[in-house]
Amino acid sequence: MLIFGERINGMFTDIGDALRNKDPKPLQYWAVKQEEGGAHYLDVNSGPAIPTEERVAAYEWMVNVIQEVSQLPLVLDSTNYNAIEAGLKVCKRPAIINSCPAEQVKIERVFPMAIQYNAGVIGLTMDKKGIPKDADNRVAFAMELVAAADEYGLPMEDLFIDPLILPVNVAQEHAPEVLESLRQVKMLANPAPRTVLGLSNVSQKSPDRNLINRTYLAMAIASGLDAAIMDANDDDLVDVAATCQILLNRSIYADSYLKVFRTR
Amino acid sequence: MPVTLVKERYSSKVGEVVLGATPEQGGTRTATVTVGGDSALPFLHFEGQTINRPVIAMEVTDVVPTWSDIITKQIGDVINDPAAWAKKCVDEFGADLIYLKFNGADPEGENRSPEDCARIVKEVLAAVGVPLVVEGCDDSAKNNEVITAIAEAATGENLLIGIAEQDNYKSIAAAAMVHKHTLIARSPLDINICKQLNILINEMGLPLNKIIIDPTVAGLGFGIEYVYSIMERARLGALANDKMLSMPIICTVGYEANRCKEAYASEEEFPGWGNLEDRGVLWEAVTASGVLQVGASILVMRNPAAVKLVQKNIADLMG
Numbered sequence A: 001m002l003i004f005g006e007r008i009n010g011m012f013t014d015i016g017d018a019l020r021n022k023d024p025k026p027l028q029y030w031a032v033k034q035e036e037g038g039a040h041y042l043d044v045n046s047g048p049a050i051p052t053e054e055r056v057a058a059y060e061w062m063v064n065v066i067q068e069v070s071q072l073p074l075v076l077d078s079t080n081y082n083a084i085e086a087g088l089k090v091c092k093r094p095a096i097i098n099s100c101p102a103e104q105v106k107i108e109r110v111f112p113m114a115i116q117y118n119a120g121v122i123g124l125t126m127d128k129k130g131i132p133k134d135a136d137n138r139v140a141f142a143m144e145l146v147a148a149a150d151e152y153g154l155p156m157e158d159l160f161i162d163p164l165i166l167p168v169n170v171a172q173e174h175a176p177e178v179l180e181s182l183r184q185v186k187m188l189a190n191p192a193p194r195t196v197l198g199l200s201n202v203s204q205k206s207p208d209r210n211l212i213n214r215t216y217l218a219m220a221i222a223s224g225l226d227a228a229i230m231d232a233n234d235d236d237l238v239d240v241a242a243t244c245q246i247l248l249n250r251s252i253y254a255d256s257y258l259k260v261f262r263t264r
Numbered sequence B: 001m002p003v004t005l006v007k008e009r010y011s012s013k014v015g016e017v018v019l020g021a022t023p024e025q026g027g028t029r030t031a032t033v034t035v036g037g038d039s040a041l042p043f044l045h046f047e048g049q050t051i052n053r054p055v056i057a058m059e060v061t062d063v064v065p066t067w068s069d070i071i072t073k074q075i076g077d078v079i080n081d082p083a084a085w086a087k088k089c090v091d092e093f094g095a096d097l098i099y100l101k102f103n104g105a106d107p108e109g110e111n112r113s114p115e116d117c118a119r120i121v122k123e124v125l126a127a128v129g130v131p132l133v134v135e136g137c138d139d140s141a142k143n144n145e146v147i148t149a150i151a152e153a154a155t156g157e158n159l160l161i162g163i164a165e166q167d168n169y170k171s172i173a174a175a176a177m178v179h180k181h182t183l184i185a186r187s188p189l190d191i192n193i194c195k196q197l198n199i200l201i202n203e204m205g206l207p208l209n210k211i212i213i214d215p216t217v218a219g220l221g222f223g224i225e226y227v228y229s230i231m232e233r234a235r236l237g238a239l240a241n242d243k244m245l246s247m248p249i250i251c252t253v254g255y256e257a258n259r260c261k262e263a264y265a266s267e268e269e270f271p272g273w274g275n276l277e278d279r280g281v282l283w284e285a286v287t288a289s290g291v292l293q294v295g296a297s298i299l300v301m302r303n304p305a306a307v308k309l310v311q312k313n314i315a316d317l318m319g
Helices: A013-021 A025-037 A052-067 A081-090 A104-116 A135-152 A174-185 A199-203 A209-223 A235-247 A257-262 B069-080 B082-091 B114-127 B140-153 B170-178 B191-204 B224-239 B253-257 B276-292 B304-318
Strands: A002-009 A041-045 A074-077 A096-101 A120-124 A159-162 A194-198 A227-230 B016-019 B033-036 B055-061 B097-101 B132-135 B160-164 B182-186 B211-214 B249-251 B296-301
Touching: A002 A013, A002 A025, A013 A025, A025 A041, A025 A052, A041 A052, A041 A096, A052 A074, A052 A081, A074 A081, A081 A104, A096 A104, A104 A120, A104 A135, A120 A135, A135 A159, A135 A174, A174 A194, A174 A209, A194 A199, A199 A209, A199 A227, A209 A227, A209 A235, A235 A257, A257 B191, B016 B182, B033 B296, B055 B082, B055 B304, B069 B082, B069 B276, B069 B304, B082 B097, B082 B114, B097 B114, B114 B132, B114 B140, B132 B140, B140 B160, B140 B170, B160 B170, B160 B211, B170 B182, B170 B191, B182 B191, B191 B211, B191 B224, B224 B249, B224 B276, B249 B276, B253 B276, B253 B296, B276 B296, B276 B304, B296 B304
Parallel strands: A002 A041, A002 A227, A041 A074, A074 A096, A096 A120, A120 A159, A159 A194, A194 A227, B055 B097, B055 B296, B097 B132, B132 B160, B160 B182, B182 B211, B211 B249, B249 B296
Antiparallel strands: B016 B033
């Protein structure tokens, strides 16, 4: 179970301000803090803080300042592929591109770039028309992404299918469909593609967000989830990820398993 | 239709552990011995590397052992003298390491003093150039006293000392840390306790590359399949990057195999079992060869004839 720390995102005020002021400290603070929490990768998203024409330079700067303090590999999170490519050029360790929907034009841009920079790809089970409601259509998009990986020579374990979870308070019927999608995606190829979720979406604008996040994380891992973009500093949530590893017999039990999960 | 060779890709490997220390490293050994480092299942050279071949430590005891005549007659007169016995193991039988066991320290036996044990270690260190594995007696309180004295007397030699167990590891782990030795962590045929003990020892500050796992091997026919599957699971864990199970493994094959009736009962008593001489050798050699297949790095053995067979087995498996 891989944890992609979500916190370095321009949607958060401190990161947005840091990006505008070219102040590396908040980014570096969260890089270190998320690694201590248990993150295996750091998601990097400029959010709306940076005007479109400055995004390329911004991603290069973000990657560089984060790599000054952290050895963790990065997940470059943007819809601007030139910005992602600028980031990939300066990444010291193989990164992951976040993300690519099942649209031919975008696949043609993203998959060759992933091969060129030895990066992984998060593939979204959607196209221009949006997010499908049921598992069948999500899995159909996943299959297109799997075929693209095959076509371009991206190793299947470097493809992370994201079946797109939506907030439970407004799109409740999606939650079980996403679980079913996770199960089916695991049967699309051998070796199977990996799976990922933007976990915190499930609890947007609900009370008791932490409870919803950790309950859904356990359900999703049991359904085949391999990675989550999530709050790496929610200790209870990281404990759930660690405990799932044990209960699914993916990691050998020891009394100190919670600690072991965080210290690799 | 062409056949593609299926190769497993592992994300990690077994840790390497160095035993002994040369004069430049603060010891007196003529050479160090490195174990572990495998990046695949045992001897699958086509998909990973077996950097260091498994080694054999021959057992020497401080008091004359009550072993089968078949073994003691091969050792001969030197069985009264640990230093000469150790030298014979290295020079004649080709032992890679000497495993020195202080049965004489047992309070219910000769109750030998820690100082006396330390003196014998010094004598053996002077007699041979290979690294030593040193274990006290089976009384844990006395074992701690004995090993602490030995660890201090042999500071810098990087002995492999034992036994650390889940309910008794602190003083011996401290002795290993202070006097720069490597530690044996023993668990009772239980991979969860094995992992937890490694965590506890590591939390005290002893680095992971100073720990060797003793899973408590069993003799052929007396539960070897339990330790076999545990060792296999530990190896798969190590290859999948479970750092707390990635230490090399020591197996006290000689002790366990020779406890089995088949290794010492005469042909007159059990005619169906055939010649004892062959059976005794094979019982120990097959026990050792079995655990080699699941990643034993150090085999502790007794019978020189069995050692010879297993040496050939290792050479063949290394290709």
